[in-house]
Amino acid sequence: MAHGKSFFTKILILRSYLTGIEQYIIDPEREYQKICNKLNGTYIQIGANSKTYINIFDIREESQEDGNGYLASKINKLVGFFKLIFGNIDEEEKAILEEKIIELYETKKINFEDSSLYKKDEKTVNIKPVFKESKDMPTLGEFYEILGKDPKTKQMQIKLIPFVKGSLNFFNHQTNVILDNLLIVADVHDLGEENLAFGMYLFTEFFWDKIKANRRIKKAIYLDEAWRLIGVTSNKEVASFIYKIFKTIRKYGGSGVAITQDISDIFSLDGGIYGKCLLNNSNIKMFFALEEENIKILEQNITLTEKEKIEIKSLKRGEALLFANQEHVLLKIDNANFEKEMIE
Numbered sequence: 001m002a003h004g005k006s007f008f009t010k011i012l013i014l015r016s017y018l019t020g021i022e023q024y025i026i027d028p029e030r031e032y033q034k035i036c037n038k039l040n041g042t043y044i045q046i047g048a049n050s051k052t053y054i055n056i057f058d059i060r061e062e063s064q065e066d067g068n069g070y071l072a073s074k075i076n077k078l079v080g081f082f083k084l085i086f087g088n089i090d091e092e093e094k095a096i097l098e099e100k101i102i103e104l105y106e107t108k109k110i111n112f113e114d115s116s117l118y119k120k121d122e123k124t125v126n127i128k129p130v131f132k133e134s135k136d137m138p139t140l141g142e143f144y145e146i147l148g149k150d151p152k153t154k155q156m157q158i159k160l161i162p163f164v165k166g167s168l169n170f171f172n173h174q175t176n177v178i179l180d181n182l183l184i185v186a187d188v189h190d191l192g193e194e195n196l197a198f199g200m201y202l203f204t205e206f207f208w209d210k211i212k213a214n215r216r217i218k219k220a221i222y223l224d225e226a227w228r229l230i231g232v233t234s235n236k237e238v239a240s241f242i243y244k245i246f247k248t249i250r251k252y253g254g255s256g257v258a259i260t261q262d263i264s265d266i267f268s269l270d271g272g273i274y275g276k277c278l279l280n281n282s283n284i285k286m287f288f289a290l291e292e293e294n295i296k297i298l299e300q301n302i303t304l305t306e307k308e309k310i311e312i313k314s315l316k317r318g319e320a321l322l323f324a325n326q327e328h329v330l331l332k333i334d335n336a337n338f339e340k341e342m343i344e
Contacts, residue, residue, distance in 0.1 A: 004317050005288050008333050009222065009259055010035050010343045013183070022219035023183050024207035026200055029224065030189040038342045041183030046170055046199055047190025053173035054206055056081055057138050059110070059117060061131040062213040071112050075101055077205055080237030084197050086159055088235070096152055104138045104146050134175035140164055141172045168195060171202075179210065197228050201238055204229065208245055211254045219254045221245070226258035227265030230274040239274040247281045258282075263294040267301065276301050285323040286331075289315040 010032070016023055017039050025032050036043045044052050056078070065073035078101055083089060089097065102111075110116050110132070118129035119136070144164045147157035163171045168191075186207070188199035200223070207221050223229065223242070230239040246256040258278055260266050266275035279285065279301055290298065290312050299309065302323075311330060312321055322329045335343075 005259065005261070006031055007335075007343065008286070008288075008320070009224070009257070011333070011335055011339060012257070013222070014039070014339055014342060016220060017183055020182065020218070022210075022217055023222065024203075024210065024219070025183075025185045025222040025224070026203050026207070027185050027187050027224060028189060028196055028200065028228065030187055031224065032185045033187065035343055036183060036185040039183050040181075041185055042179055042181040043185050043187065044177060044203075045187040045190065046202075047188075048167060048170065050170055050190070052177050053170060053175060054177060054202055055134055055137055055139060055173060055175045056171065056202055056205075057104070057140070057143070058134050058175055058206075059132070059137065060209045061117075063209045064114075069112055070114050070117050071102070071105060071110060076237070077241065080235065080241055081198070081201055081205075082156075083235045083237055084201060085163070086156055096150075097156070100143070100146050100150070100153055104143050107142065107146075108132075108136060108138050110137075137174065139172055139174060144172075168198070171198070196225075197233055197238075200225075200229055204242065204245070211249065212252050215251070215253050217253060219252075220257060221249070221254065222257045222259065224259045225261070226278075227260045227262070227268070227275075230269060230278065231265045232268035234269060236270065239269055243274055243277045243281075246278055263290060264297050267297060272301065283325060287312050287315075287321045287323070288319075289313070289317075 013023055013025070013032070013035060025036075027033070033043060046052065046054070059070050059074050063073060064070050065076070068076075075098055079094060079097060082097060105111065117132050119132055120129040140160065141164050144157055144160045147153040147160065162168045184207075186199075186203040188196055188203065191199045204221075204223065211219050211221060226242070228234065229242045246258065249256045258266075266272070266278065269275075285302075287298070292313065295304075295309055295312055298304065298312075304312075308321060308328060315321065318333050320331050320333060322331050
């Protein structure tokens with residue numbers, strides 16, 4: 001039975017599940033709900049009617065990056081998130097934004113000292129301090145109030161109104177999701193085209209922290225419609241974060257799977273440097289049938305023979321060209337009947 005990109009991804013998810021690999025999937029098109037239910041996975045849906053929330057201001061024990069300290073690492077990620085909302089900001093505005101984020105965390109007695117992220121019960125002096133929970137973290141609503149107190153950040157506050165008081169106010173909640181499952185799917189479909197990148201970034205950071213929690217456990221993260229985070233609708237901070245995940249995930253016992261329909265989309269930000277970085281750092285690349293225009297873009301960023309260009313253009317449904325390091329192999333994707341039943 002011949003199938004394409006979407007079916008192949010689900011086959012990959014199913015077979016990885018059977019081998020005990022933890023899998024985290026960001027689903028913009030609501031494509032993975034059925035397979036998630038079939039495998040008794042955890043399905044998280046955020047949107048106007050959702051009851052599951054993740055707080056963008058959460059600092060988790062495993063969230064530290066490159067020895068920078070917890071708050072410094074978090075600020076870098078938050079700047080990327082807020083640039084998605086505020087658009088391009090200059091260096092002065094960025095400095096002010098960072099100042100307000102620091103002020104926000106100070107209201108929760110969190111600062112650049114990592115010890116401020118731990119709480120200790122005075123009655124149990126000999127017990128190891130416990131890392132602060134989501135309930136100890138600030139929220140978007142509290143940040144909104146801080147931005148409103150300074151004329152320099154009034155415009156930023158106005159842009160946060162939908163996230164605090166309007167149609168996107170589900171971003172203004174403390175995290176109420178506890179995840180312990182081999183398969184977790186984050187459905188961001190209800191955010192719509194305009195707001196999709198916010199949800200994708202929120203879950204990417206959340207899943208990245210879970211991936212780093214235990215290096216001994218094999219795991220994988222799937223970014224469907226990955227171009228939304230490294231393409232022209234994103235920004236440098238977000239794209240750099242995604243690139244960093246794909247470059248370093250192997251040292252945490254993980255793998256990253258970036259899925260996109262249109263090759264040109266992943267090369268649409270900053271002359272395609274992030275798309276190129278993603279391609280160059282992927283040990284395995286799968287190409288399904290591409291139009292002439294996409295093949296031209298692809299050959300600017302990867303070495304293709306004339307024969308391979310013809311093959312990619314003429315691939316039938318269910319066929320793909322696999323690049324594994326220096327090996328290039330033409331594949332036919334097949335499945336067992338029970339796999340087809342579970343997926344369809």
